[in-house]
Amino acid sequence: MQPGxxxxxxxxxxxxxxxxxxxxLFGMAAGLLLLWQxxxxxxxxxxxxxxxxxxxxxxxxxxxxxxxxxxxxLPVAAGANIWQPRLVTQFTHAGLTIGTLLLVAGFLSEMAIxxxxxxxxxxxxxxxxxxxxxxxxxxxxxxxxxxxxxxxAVFGLVxxxxxxxxxxxGFGWQLAxxxxxxxxxxxxxxxxxxSLLLVASVAYLVVPMFQLTLPYPVWLTRSFxxxxxxxxxxWSLTWLPLQRPDGLQVALACAAALPAMAFAAxxxxxxxxxxxKVTDPTLLFWRLAMSALxxxxxxxxLQQLNPGAEDYAGAPFxxxxxxxxxxxxxxxxxxxxxxxPFLNWLHLQKIGKPGLVVPNMRQMISEPRMMMQFKLHLAxxxxxxxxxxxxxxxxxxxxxxxxxxxxxxxxxxxATRNFARFSRELEERLAQEQAG
Amino acid sequence: xxxxxxxxxxGLMPPEPMELTxxxxxxxxxxxxxxxLLYVEPHPLYGILKRNGYTHRSxxxxxxxxxxxxxxx
Numbered sequence: 167m168q169p170g171x172x173x174x175x176x177x178x179x180x181x182x183x184x185x186x187x188x189x190x191l192f193g194m195a196a197g198l199l200l201l202w203q204x205x206x207x208x209x210x211x212x213x214x215x216x217x218x219x220x221x222x223x224x225x226x227x228x229x230x231x232x233x234x235x236x237x238x239x240l241p242v243a244a245g246a247n248i249w250q251p252r253l254v255t256q257f258t259h260a261g262l263t264i265g266t267l268l269l270v271a272g273f274l275s276e277m278a279i280x281x282x283x284x285x286x287x288x289x290x291x292x293x294x295x296x297x298x299x300x301x302x303x304x305x306x307x308x309x310x311x312x313x314x315x316x317x318x319a320v321f322g323l324v325x326x327x328x329x330x331x332x333x334x335x336g337f338g339w340q341l342a343x344x345x346x347x348x349x350x351x352x353x354x355x356x357x358x359x360x361s362l363l364l365v366a367s368v369a370y371l372v373v374p375m376f377q378l379t380l381p382y383p384v385w386l387t388r389s390f391x392x393x394x395x396x397x398x399x400x401w402s403l404t405w406l407p408l409q410r411p412d413g414l415q416v417a418l419a420c421a422a423a424l425p426a427m428a429f430a431a432x433x434x435x436x437x438x439x440x441x442x443k444v445t446d447p448t449l450l451f452w453r454l455a456m457s458a459l460x461x462x463x464x465x466x467x468l469q470q471l472n473p474g475a476e477d478y479a480g481a482p483f484x485x486x487x488x489x490x491x492x493x494x495x496x497x498x499x500x501x502x503x504x505x506x507p508f509l510n511w512l513h514l515q516k517i518g519k520p521g522l523v524v525p526n527m528r529q530m531i532s533e534p535r536m537m538m539q540f541k542l543h544l545a546x547x548x549x550x551x552x553x554x555x556x557x558x559x560x561x562x563x564x565x566x567x568x569x570x571x572x573x574x575x576x577x578x579x580x581a582t583r584n585f586a587r588f589s590r591e592l593e594e595r596l597a598q599e600q601a602g
Numbered sequence: 603x604x605x606x607x608x609x610x611x612x613g614l615m616p617p618e619p620m621e622l623t624x625x626x627x628x629x630x631x632x633x634x635x636x637x638x639l640l641y642v643e644p645h646p647l648y649g650i651l652k653r654n655g656y657t658h659r660s661x662x663x664x665x666x667x668x669x670x671x672x673x674x675x
Contacts, residue, residue, distance in 0.1 A: 245645040308643065374641045374666075375616055381641050381666035441613055511617055512646065527617065 179513045179585065181255045185234020186502055186578055188263055192226025193495070193571030195270075197546075200564030205557030211482040218273040223490045224356060226266040227571075231498045232364055233258050235505060236299060236316075242512075243371055244313055246306035249298050261291020272337065281338030289331045296324050311387035315367035318391045322359030322398075326352060347405040357489050358422065359398050362459075363391050365497050366429055376504050377449050379436040386432050390425050397422040416470045423463040423470075430459035447536035451500025454544060458492030480554040487550045491567070496543060499574055503536050506581040513585065517592045525588050530581045539577060542570040606635045612667065620647055627656065627672070638670040 196219055200207050203215045210216060237255060240246040248254055265288035272280030303317045329352035336343040374381050401418035433456045437449065465485055469475040507530035514524045549563035609626060611619025623638050630636055638644070643660060651658050651672060660670045 242646050243642075245643075245648065308645065310643070371642055378613060378615065444615075508617065 178252065179509055181251055182234040182238035182505070182509065183578075183582060184255070184259055185230050185237075185262075186506060187575070187582065188259070189227045189231040189234075189498070190571040190575035190578070192222050192230065192266060193574070194568050195226065196222040197564045197566075197568030197571065200560055200567065205553075205560050207560060208480070208483050208553055208557055210479055211486070214273045214276060216483075218270045220486065220490075221266060221269045221273065223495070224361075225262065225269065228361060228490065228494050228498065230259075230262045230266075231502065232361070233262060233295060235368075235498075235501060236364070238505065238509065239368070240299065240302055240306075244303070244306055244316070245308040246302040246313075248302050254295060254298055257291045258295040261288055261295070265291065269334070272334070278338050278340070281334045285331050285334045285338055288334075289327060292327050293324070296320055296327065300324075310370075311382075311391075312367050312370050315363055315370070315387075315391040318395050319360055319363035319367055322355055322363055322395070326356040326360050329355060351402045351405055354398060354401070357494075358394060358426070361494055362426060362429075363394065365455075365494070366390055368501070369429075369433060372501065372504070373433060373436060373452070377437055377440055377452070378442045378444070379440045382432065382436065386429065390429055394422060394425050397425070419470045420467045423466040427460055427463035430456040430463065434460075447533065447540050448500040448503050450537075450540050451496040451503075451543075454540075454547075455493045455496040455500070458488050458496070458547070462488040462493065483554045484551065487547070487554070491543075491547050491550055496540075496547075499539065499543065502574070502578060503531060506578060507531060510581060510585040510588070514588055514592060517589060517596065524592065525584075529588075530584050531577050532580075535573070535577050535580070539570055539573040542566055542573055546570050606637045606671070608637045608639070610639045612639055612641055620644065623647060623672070624650070630672075630674070632674050634673065636672040638672065640668050640670065641666055643668055644670065 199215065199219055199222065206213070207215045207219060237248060237251065237258070240248055265284055268280050268284035268287065271277075272284060300317065300320050303313060303320065306313060329348055332343065333345065333348050333352060335341060336345055336348075370382050370387050373379055397418055401415065401422060404415040404418065434453065437453060437456075462485060465481075465488065469481055469485070475481050507527040510530045511524065511527050517524075543566075546563060546566035546569075549559050549566050553559035553563045607626060607630065609619065609622050611622065614622075619638065619640060623636065626636055638647075647670075648658060655675050656672055657675045658670055658672045660668055662668050
């Protein structure tokens with residue numbers, strides 16, 4: 167298209183793609199584990215199976231896709247350059263992939279050796295990733311709510327890693343640690359202080375951009391991340407030993423649910439008022455995720471205000487399924503369907519020259535195929551929520567989760583193959599023109 | 603005061619605004635400015651402009667619109 171225009175600032179396309187193609191495999195593994203264990207999987211959140219399931223989804227699927235997207239997004243969307251992107255990609259991808267396998271093996275086998283290997287391995291690889299990303303975020307000349315929120319989110323990731331490493335050390339070396347308290351705080355930082363803040367930071371940018379909505383209101387983008395961060399910090403401190411101000415803990419947990427609810431409600435409203443009423447799979451995934459976030463926030467408040475809820479073993483599963491399968495997996499799927507075609511297009515531009523038309527984004531993954539995955543994922547969410555009161559639903563729920571992840575993986579493979587095919591075609595046409 | 607060509611990318615789906623901008627720059631006469639209107643800062647475009655001898659200045663309007671003025675360096 168443009169003579170001599172250079173596009174080198176985007177990292178190589180293999181940088182994010184390896185994360186994106188690995189993530190659904192762990193989603194499938196979670197589905198298989200559900201089928202293997204059946205209703206046992208949902209008996210207690212403290213069971214080995216439940217912990218393995220949680221980490222297959224939270225680290226194997228979510229963190230894998232989030233790290234890949236962040237490495238790609240920082241230079242393209244935030245003007246922040248990552249130090250040695252290829253090297254960082256390799257150790258982060260290895261840390262996440264092998265680290266997830268080690269954690270899951272540790273939980274399922276209850277053998278300390280897996281945790282002893284996982285602790286240094288994951289702490290170094292993920293810690294280095296977080297540090298490099300933080301440096302890039304502080305060095306970028308770009309400003310705005312996305313950058314500030316991203317810095318806070320990555321700090322939230324650091325807190326999650328430190329707490330996770332402490333817990334895993336407890337399993338690995340049989341340390342006398344307050345495991346229950348640490349687990350509550352670790353989960354809250356992983357899901358709220360990192361994942362939700364990351365989604366919000368990205369939403370400020372991509373919701374107006376890809377869904378053609380008005381920008382997020384300034385009051386929300388200025389206050390959301392900071393408020394949630396301070397509430398989470400204060401709430402975490404109430405779990406310190408020798409200090410149990412129960413009333414304060416409940417009040418802070420409820421207060422932290424409110425900004426989450428506000429963010430979801432504002433996003434839903436912006437989407438309802440979008441300027442061009444185009445409904446694509448990404449929009450549907452986001453609307454599902456934001457609706458699930460409203461329900462999850464209400465569930466947190468109800469759970470906190472109802473003292474009997476602690477005795478109901480299903481409560482953490484409802485919240486876990488709502489957040490992981492209902493909020494974060496749909497947002498990630500929806501974003502991958504924008505990110506991969508956009509990256510294909512951006513990298514194909516490098517090959518292009520005047521008069522040579524580059525295929526557009528819509529030609530990378532077919533819309534009906536993306537829509538099919540949305541339906542499968544919605545089915546998985548409904549069935550797994552249903553499995554909390556009706557345990558036998560765990561079987562169809564597991565099958566639906568596997569189907570959704572297989573479909574996602576296949577769609578991403580199609581996008582990768584299309585990139586290779588279009589690159590080849592463009593290069594052949596260029597060679598023909600030069601020869602002619 | 604140089605005459606400006608305007609691309610309003612606010613109602614367009616990415617990467618359409620970038621495609622239109624790059625095409626418009628092909629035929630932008632020296633001394634003339636191209637004004638791009640978006641709701642976000644287009645960082646990939648900034649990198650491309652810098653490396654290809656264009657300068658830009660951007661400013662935000664109260665409604666969240668970012669004005670990007672582009673011309674040959």
